[in-house]
Structure formats: C-alpha cells, structure tokens
Amino acid sequence: MALVVICAQPCSGKSTAATCLAEALRNSESTLNVRIINETFFHLDRNQGYANMTAEKNIRGVLRSEVDRSVSKDSIIIVDSLNSIKGYRYELWCLARAAGVRYCVLYSDVEETDCRKWNEDRKEKGEAAYDENVFEDLVRRFEKPESKNRWDSPLFELQPSKDQIEKSSPAIVDAVSYLTKKVDSKTRDVKILQPTIATQSGRTSEANSLYEMDRATLEIMNAIVAAQSQALGGPLNGITIGQGLPTINIQNVVGLPELRRLRRTFIKLTGQTSLSGRPPPADAESAKRMFVDYLNRELGT
Secondary structure, three states, X not given: XXXXXXXXXXXXXXXXXXXXXXXXXXXXXXXXXXXXXEHHHHOOOHHHHOOOHHHHHHHHHHHHHHHHHHOOOOOEEEEEOOOOOHHHHHHHHHHHHHHOOEEEEEEEOOOHHHHHHHHHXXXXXXXXXXXXXXXXXXXXXXXXXXXXXXXXOOEEEEOOOOOOOOOOOHHHHHHHHHHHOOOOOOOOOOOEOOOOOOOOOOOOOOOOHHHHHHHXXXXXXXXXXXXXXXXXXXXXXXXXXXXXXXXXOOOOOOOHHHHHHHHHHHHHHHHHHHHOOOOOOOOHHHHHHHHHHHHHHHOOO
C-alpha cells in the first residue's frame, strides 16, 4: 500500500514521529497493517552500527533487505532510521516503485544545535545516545531531503524545535491523508508509483522454477547480510543457512553491491543453461545449494 521514509539528523525525534504516524494511521482505519522497521527491530546498536563505513553499509543493507521483503500493496511500511544519504533514499524509492505502492518522506527538520543538546540530555538521563564522534560524523554527512527530487517527494516536514511531535501535528495529519486517501481515475494529488520494465519480474517458466530460484537466492543473500551485520565487521566462521545445506565459507566482509552482482550473474548463468536445454533447479533447496556452491567458488574459499 505504501512506503514511508523517516529522514532526519540523529536525535531529532525520528522514532517519536514514526510512532505517532503509525498510531494516527491505525486510528484512521483500524484494518490497516502498519509496521515500523528500524535498528531496534534487529537489536542493532546505533553506535556500533554507525561506527565506520563498513558497519554503516551493513546496517543499511539489513534494513533495506527487510523493507524489500515487507513492502506490499497490503501494508504501510515505515522506515524509522536516519536515511540521511540521498542515494539510499533513492534505493528505497525504487523498492516502492517496484512494488507499485505509494511513497512519501517524513522529515524532522531540527537545527544541529538542538540535536546536539538532545543527545547530551539523553546521556545525562542514562538513555541510549550517540557517541560524540559518531554523532559529529552523521551530522556532517547528512543530506537534507528536497521536494524537487522524486525520491524525496511528497515531502512532509515536522519542526520539533517549535512544536511537540503529536498525532495531531500538521505534517502527520497531511501524511495520513495522503497515505489513506481513496484513489480513482480523477485523483491527481496522490501518486502511486508504477513498476517499470527494469523493476518488473520476468515471467517464470518450467513450473515456476526460475521464480523459486529468485526467491531462494535472495534468501541466501539476506542471510549473509544479516550474519555480517551481527559480526560487526569481525571474522566470520562460516554461515549456516539451513539443515542439509552447505556452509557459506567467507572470511572477509562482502558488500551488498558485490552480493547483488554475484546473485544477478548466477541467475543469468542458470537461465542460459536452461535455454540451452539443461533444466533449472527443481526446487528452492536445490537452488540454494547451487547458489552457495557458486558463492564459495567465486569468493575464493
């Protein structure tokens, strides 16, 4: 139904905004399936997760993978994270387009001085706060959303420095109206993203085996991303996918772009062998086993 991206600097009321929006959506229509995805959902520590670029890429990859699995026409997904890099917001926008759902950005517009003060207040109260070095680095690299960008539009702006974030806040009210408004042929102010040829899944063949292979390889990739995130850049002693499946023996961290490239190449190679007369994997377990073997070969283990 929709994907909502919360965007803000650290300690600027993101989680409060996400919670208020979720409650307002549920109050507007009790049957709505609203879900918040954030670092807490995966028990990820914010300071460890954003301590360096490798850890940050991993934590973004875990969140993005969960959004990819969750976004659908039957639910509203709220991504409660920094989402401070415009390139990452573009990736989330592409997920919404591929799913054919509504999309919007809820921006908590807070001055840097206020964010710093609120972070210090959390430290004094013994609450979860950012380390000083992590906080300064995140503030320095923050890329403010702009409504002229398609991946930042429509943009609803909150101003917590002036007004307390509540379900009745104008930006939240406007966002709820946008996300729940009934759409017909005459509706012009609500945009539902449409999949392009590049984002649409190809037709499956051979009793849906290629579709099963696509899902199986995605599951393997997500498991690797999750394991690397939990290791926080440390050594991996092999990743176990499931009973009866070989172990993924990787020693070094493999970035999400590299995993996607390997997955695309594997699917392409498997499709070529199918066209040449050799059958694709018979089931999901076979596809997983083949993909793990392929990864172990390609990663030099």
